[in-house]
Amino acid sequence: MTKYKELSSLKRKEAVFGWKLVSPAVILIGVFILYPVLYNIYLSFFEVSLTPGQSNKFVGLENYRRLLTDPTFWNSFGITLLFVAITVAGSILVGLGVALLMNKEFPGRGIVRALILFPYVAPVISTVFAWQYVLMPLNGPLTILLSNFGIMDITQDVVNNPNNAFLVVSFYSIWKNFPFIYLMILSRLQSISQDYYEAADIDGANGWQKFRHITLPELYYVLGSLVLLRGIWNFYKFEEVYLLSKEARTLPIYLYQTAFTGIPDLGVAAAIATVLFIVMMALITVYVKKVLKW
Amino acid sequence: MVVRKRSFIKTFFFWFFIALVIIFVAYPFAYMVSVSFRYDSDAFDSSLIPKNPTLSQYAQLLGFQESIRQEMSQEEQQLIKLLESLPEEQREQVMQNIQSQRRRESFPFLRWFGNSLLLAGLSALTSLIIGIFGAYSFSRVWYPGRNMVQRSVLLVYLVGGVILSVPLYDMFVRIGLTNTAGTSMFSLYIIYVIQTLPVSMYMLGNYFRTIPESIEEAALIDGSTRFGTIMRIIIPLSMPAIITVFIYAFMIGWNEYLFASIFIRPFPGSYTLPVGLREIFFSAHAVWAKMMAASVLTAVPVIAMFMAVEKYLTAGLTAGGVKE
Numbered sequence: 001m002t003k004y005k006e007l008s009s010l011k012r013k014e015a016v017f018g019w020k021l022v023s024p025a026v027i028l029i030g031v032f033i034l035y036p037v038l039y040n041i042y043l044s045f046f047e048v049s050l051t052p053g054q055s056n057k058f059v060g061l062e063n064y065r066r067l068l069t070d071p072t073f074w075n076s077f078g079i080t081l082l083f084v085a086i087t088v089a090g091s092i093l094v095g096l097g098v099a100l101l102m103n104k105e106f107p108g109r110g111i112v113r114a115l116i117l118f119p120y121v122a123p124v125i126s127t128v129f130a131w132q133y134v135l136m137p138l139n140g141p142l143t144i145l146l147s148n149f150g151i152m153d154i155t156q157d158v159v160n161n162p163n164n165a166f167l168v169v170s171f172y173s174i175w176k177n178f179p180f181i182y183l184m185i186l187s188r189l190q191s192i193s194q195d196y197y198e199a200a201d202i203d204g205a206n207g208w209q210k211f212r213h214i215t216l217p218e219l220y221y222v223l224g225s226l227v228l229l230r231g232i233w234n235f236y237k238f239e240e241v242y243l244l245s246k247e248a249r250t251l252p253i254y255l256y257q258t259a260f261t262g263i264p265d266l267g268v269a270a271a272i273a274t275v276l277f278i279v280m281m282a283l284i285t286v287y288v289k290k291v292l293k294w
Numbered sequence: 295m296v297v298r299k300r301s302f303i304k305t306f307f308f309w310f311f312i313a314l315v316i317i318f319v320a321y322p323f324a325y326m327v328s329v330s331f332r333y334d335s336d337a338f339d340s341s342l343i344p345k346n347p348t349l350s351q352y353a354q355l356l357g358f359q360e361s362i363r364q365e366m367s368q369e370e371q372q373l374i375k376l377l378e379s380l381p382e383e384q385r386e387q388v389m390q391n392i393q394s395q396r397r398r399e400s401f402p403f404l405r406w407f408g409n410s411l412l413l414a415g416l417s418a419l420t421s422l423i424i425g426i427f428g429a430y431s432f433s434r435v436w437y438p439g440r441n442m443v444q445r446s447v448l449l450v451y452l453v454g455g456v457i458l459s460v461p462l463y464d465m466f467v468r469i470g471l472t473n474t475a476g477t478s479m480f481s482l483y484i485i486y487v488i489q490t491l492p493v494s495m496y497m498l499g500n501y502f503r504t505i506p507e508s509i510e511e512a513a514l515i516d517g518s519t520r521f522g523t524i525m526r527i528i529i530p531l532s533m534p535a536i537i538t539v540f541i542y543a544f545m546i547g548w549n550e551y552l553f554a555s556i557f558i559r560p561f562p563g564s565y566t567l568p569v570g571l572r573e574i575f576f577s578a579h580a581v582w583a584k585m586m587a588a589s590v591l592t593a594v595p596v597i598a599m600f601m602a603v604e605k606y607l608t609a610g611l612t613a614g615g616v617k618e
Contacts, residue, residue: 026428125551
């Protein structure tokens with residue numbers, strides 16, 4: 001790499017200009033993102049006290065020992081993995097299906113396209129209330145509909161039942177996030193050259209063969225990126241889960257409850273955040289190596 | 295004939311699936327809108343079309359009409375008149391009870407709306423301005439360490455709020471920024487700026503790279519300064535991306551619940567919409583019609599903004615990827 005000293009004066013001026021422009025962003029990110037990430041790891045070795053004048057007590061790996069021997073933690077960890085797996089697979093499948101459907105010309109496509117974005121752009125808090133309404137026991141229209149088909153019990157509060165709350169939350173998350181996947185896939189679909197399909201038609205390929213041998217390979221890269229991005233984002237998803245149902249105890253909810261409700265235990269919460277961070281960094285490393293190919 | 299029959303079946307299935315997608319997407323919204331136009335007594339009616347449509351929920355939320363809760367406070371006022379005969383201490387006691395009851399029952403929607411608008415708007419604007427210069431720097435200017443800056447931004451873009459919640463809370467408590475409503479709002483403002491900054495920079499940087507450098511070079515030859523070209527050429531040419539990024543950043547602030555609930559819980563006057571609505575939802579008894587009206591009003595600004603720029607949206611999103 002070229003060193004600053006070796007640059008000509010014009011280039012130096014340019015370099016100084018560049019650094020000046022980016023410095024506010026770099027300082028903010030450094031102070032409020034990079035430093036907190038490291039500070040969080042530091043905190044995870046302490047019994048944290050927020051009372052003024054009382055200092056943190058170093059406890060070594062005690063927080064981690066308590067965390068890793070807590071069955072609630074492992075339960076949360078398992079639920080989180082399931083939640084990520086279901087939502088990633090579900091939103092990709094729905095997104096892909098809708099993108100293939102919307103890739104065709106039909107009257108009214110513009111309106112349908114705009115409508116499909118609604119779940120993604122509407123605020124979490126609004127859509128959460130709407131789902132809670134349609135799924136409430138006894139009176140919820142979706143509850144009534146599903147119980148007519150014998151799929152669920154009309155008296156059951158599915159949203160707040162600890163046994164299946166994470167399934168409801170997963171369904172909600174698929175509904176909320178598939179439009180993002182759909183948009184990404186659709187824009188890739190529209191850049192696939194029609195020549196391939198014409199050539200396949202001449203060879204007498206059927207619809208499935210065209211999908212399997214032309215469309216899917218062309219989408220490979222974008223699908224790979226989406227799986228990882230959604231995986232990373234859903235791994236620490238908070239709002240969508242917590243606001244719909246507190247009973248869906250994924251790791252971020254567990255962290256929030258440990259840190260900010262009842263008797264706050266910031267040290268253990270920091271340990272949970274560190275675990276989340278490590279898993280996330282692993283996912284990001286895969287993302288960077290396999291998808292971005294740095 | 296065979297071919298035509300097959301294409302009929304195909305067409306049928308095509309429209310069937312389109313209908314399915316529309317129902318899947320619109321189902322909760324349909325009920326949200328429908329229930330918002332009902333009286334509380336009809337809120338559980340299962341038909342989608344309201345039987346006695348009313349605008350009263352909206353009128354009450356927006357302050358055009360006194361709600362039943364407020365009207366009941368006249369009864370309380372009569373009570374207060376009766377109280378005047380009581381001894382001083384007892385009177386204060388009862389008054390406090392009434393006031394705390396009133397506070398619990400009031401639904402200051404407009405105030406929360408204003409708080410959310412202020413926080414989300416200011417933080418999105420700040421992050422946009424800082425982001426434009428930062429993104430220009432790493433997409434157009436060459437300097438040692440540029441690639442490192444660019445890659446760090448991409449990595450930071452993937453770090454979530456949950457991981458930062460504990461250390462940021464600890465930091466802000468220690469520097470004393472959580473003691474009053476004002477400083478707590480300021481803490482939130484800073485947090486929303488940093489949460490949206492990486493995505494702003496990433497999306498803007500990707501867009502700036504699509505602007506031909508020759509346009510800028512021409513301006514430089516004509517004697518424009520580097521800073522001048524940003525203001526006069528890059529910003530006007532990037533308007534679609536700038537608007538998309540602003541709306542995205544705005545939406546992140548508008549949706550944010552985690553930090554808001556941690557920082558402003560003790561200050562009801564400073565609640566943002568997500569915190570306030572959730573608080574109401576869990577304290578009051580079955581106010582579905584009003585909750586739905588509030589949900590519609592919370593969703594309308596964001597949806598309207600998105601629809602206004604829908605044509606830029608696909609380009610903006612797919613060029614930059616997007617963070618939530």
